[in-house]
Amino acid sequence: MLYISTRGGDKANSMEAILKGIASDKGLFLPVEIPKLNMDWSALSKMCYKQVALKILGLYFDEFTTEELTQIVDMAYDSKFKASDVVEIKTIGNAHFLELYYGKTAAFKDMALSILPYLMKLSQKKLNDDSKICILTATSGDTGKAALEGFSNVSGTEIAVFYPKHGVSKVQEMQMLTQSGDNVHIFPIEENFDSAQSGVKNIFIDEEFKEKLKFKKIKLASANSINIGRLVPQIAYYVYSYGKLIEKGKIQQGEPINIAVPTGNFGNILAGFMAKLMGLPIKKFICASNENNVLSEFFNTGLYDIRKEKRVFRLTNSPSMDILISSNLERWLYLASKGDSDFVKECMSSLELLGFYGVFDSEETLKGRTEFYGGFADENQVLDTIKYMWDKNQYLIDTHTAVCYSVYEDYLKNSKDSSPTIIVSTASPYKFPKAVCSGLWLKGTLEENSQVLDDFDYMDILFENTKVDIPYGLKDLRNKKPRDLKTIKAIDMKSSIINSLL
Numbered sequence: 001m002l003y004i005s006t007r008g009g010d011k012a013n014s015m016e017a018i019l020k021g022i023a024s025d026k027g028l029f030l031p032v033e034i035p036k037l038n039m040d041w042s043a044l045s046k047m048c049y050k051q052v053a054l055k056i057l058g059l060y061f062d063e064f065t066t067e068e069l070t071q072i073v074d075m076a077y078d079s080k081f082k083a084s085d086v087v088e089i090k091t092i093g094n095a096h097f098l099e100l101y102y103g104k105t106a107a108f109k110d111m112a113l114s115i116l117p118y119l120m121k122l123s124q125k126k127l128n129d130d131s132k133i134c135i136l137t138a139t140s141g142d143t144g145k146a147a148l149e150g151f152s153n154v155s156g157t158e159i160a161v162f163y164p165k166h167g168v169s170k171v172q173e174m175q176m177l178t179q180s181g182d183n184v185h186i187f188p189i190e191e192n193f194d195s196a197q198s199g200v201k202n203i204f205i206d207e208e209f210k211e212k213l214k215f216k217k218i219k220l221a222s223a224n225s226i227n228i229g230r231l232v233p234q235i236a237y238y239v240y241s242y243g244k245l246i247e248k249g250k251i252q253q254g255e256p257i258n259i260a261v262p263t264g265n266f267g268n269i270l271a272g273f274m275a276k277l278m279g280l281p282i283k284k285f286i287c288a289s290n291e292n293n294v295l296s297e298f299f300n301t302g303l304y305d306i307r308k309e310k311r312v313f314r315l316t317n318s319p320s321m322d323i324l325i326s327s328n329l330e331r332w333l334y335l336a337s338k339g340d341s342d343f344v345k346e347c348m349s350s351l352e353l354l355g356f357y358g359v360f361d362s363e364e365t366l367k368g369r370t371e372f373y374g375g376f377a378d379e380n381q382v383l384d385t386i387k388y389m390w391d392k393n394q395y396l397i398d399t400h401t402a403v404c405y406s407v408y409e410d411y412l413k414n415s416k417d418s419s420p421t422i423i424v425s426t427a428s429p430y431k432f433p434k435a436v437c438s439g440l441w442l443k444g445t446l447e448e449n450s451q452v453l454d455d456f457d458y459m460d461i462l463f464e465n466t467k468v469d470i471p472y473g474l475k476d477l478r479n480k481k482p483r484d485l486k487t488i489k490a491i492d493m494k495s496s497i498i499n500s501l502l
C-alpha cells in the first residue's frame, strides 16, 4: 500500500508511514486509494471484534502477513479490555452508545494505542531498522496515559509525553504521573494542548535535530492521531458496531446510519469518515464540539478561524476536546477536495500565518461539508445532559459523551432525522468524577466543596450513589505516589528532550 502526504511532497509504504508519523513536508499520510470493504453484511454481523480489526488492518497494511497481523491483534485486544467483546454497545431508543473505554486507561485512546507499539516494532523489524524509537506525544489528557501504557518498557523505545499542566483532569494527571517504566518521560507544560501539539510537530520537521539523533541511532515517532497507525485501528469499531446493530436486529443490512462523535483533534470522526469511504453506509456525521467550537463553526460556515480577537481558548469540563487546531481536518480537506494537495497547502499555510482559512470557493468541499452536522454544547448543557441521562435512563456518561449526546439532540430537533445513530462514548465517567458529580447532584455547590474534596472523593461519591463499577485502571490510583515534575515552557520542549533522553 502506497501512502502519500496530504501536502503532496512525500511518499511512503505502510511501514515507513507508521514509523514516520508525520510526512517530511509536514503533511499527514493517507493511502493513495482508500481500500474498499467489499463485505457481506450478514457475514460482518457474525464477526467478533478481533476479526473485524484484522480485516481492516489487512486492507491498509498489506505489507504485513495475516499471521503477523493476527498475532498483533491477539496481543492488543486481550483481557486488558474488560468488555464482552473489547467494546460494548448500549441502546437507548435510536441512540446506540458505542462504549470504547474498557481498556487499561478508561478512554477510547486505548483502542489504537494498545496496538500501535506492535505495529511500530513489526515495521522496524521488516525494514531491518535497529535504531531506537523515541515517541513524542502531545496530549490533551487521554492520549498521554494510553501511550505511556502502550510503550512502557517496550524494548528499543523511549516515550515522552507533553501535557498542559492546567488543562487535564486530576485523575488524568495522576494516571500519567504514576506511570511506571524505565523509558517513560513526562513533561507538564505551562501552555495549552495546541502549543504542545505544534511544539511536537516542529520538532518532527527539525532536520538538524533529526540528523543529530540519527547519528546516535535514534528516530522520532508519533503516537498522536497524526500517525496513520493510530487512525486505521479506529476504523474497526465503526465497522464492527454496524455489524452488531444488524445482529441485534436494530438495523437492516445496508441501512444507512448516522455517527455522532465528540471531537477534538478530528481523529476519531475521521476514522468514521474513512469507514464511509470504504463502503460503510453512513449518512450523516454529527461533529460535536465543546465551547472551543472551531470545528462546528467550520462545518456551518466554511471558515476555520482561530484568530485571537475572535475566540478565546477555554478550559472546559471536557478537557480532552480543548483544542483549537484539529490536525486531522487536514486529512478531511484532502479527501473532500479529491486529493488537491495545493489546496490543502494553501489552507494550512493560511492557518499558520493568518490564523484562519475558508473553503467557500471549492465546490467539492462545499458538498463535502453537508455530510457533517456541526454543533456544540456549553458547560451547562453538558452537566444537564449527564443528569438527564442518569435520571431518565439510569445511564451514566462522562462529560465528553455528554457533549456528543447534547449535540445529537440538537441535530434531532433541527433535522427530524431519527435514523439509528451511533453515539461514540469516549471515556469512563470516573475520569472526570468532579464534573459528573456536579452535573448529577451538586450543581452550583462545587465551589464550597472544592476545598475539602478531591477527584478521588468524588469517585467514591459517584460509586456510592450509582453503583456503576469503577474501571480497574483507576481503582488504586489514589494510593500511588505521583512523580514530582517541574512545569516547562513550550519553547523548551526540544531542550527537555535532549536533557532527559540523550
Ligand SMILES: *Cc1c(COP(=O)(O)O)cnc(C)c1O
Binding pocket: 107, 108, 109, 141, 142, 143, 225, 262, 263, 264, 265, 266, 267, 268, 269, 320, 321, 400, 426, 427
Ligand atoms: C481524545 C478524546 C476525544 C477527541 O477525540 P479526537 O480524535 O481528538 O477528535 C474525545 N473524548 C475523549 C474522552 C478523548 O480522550
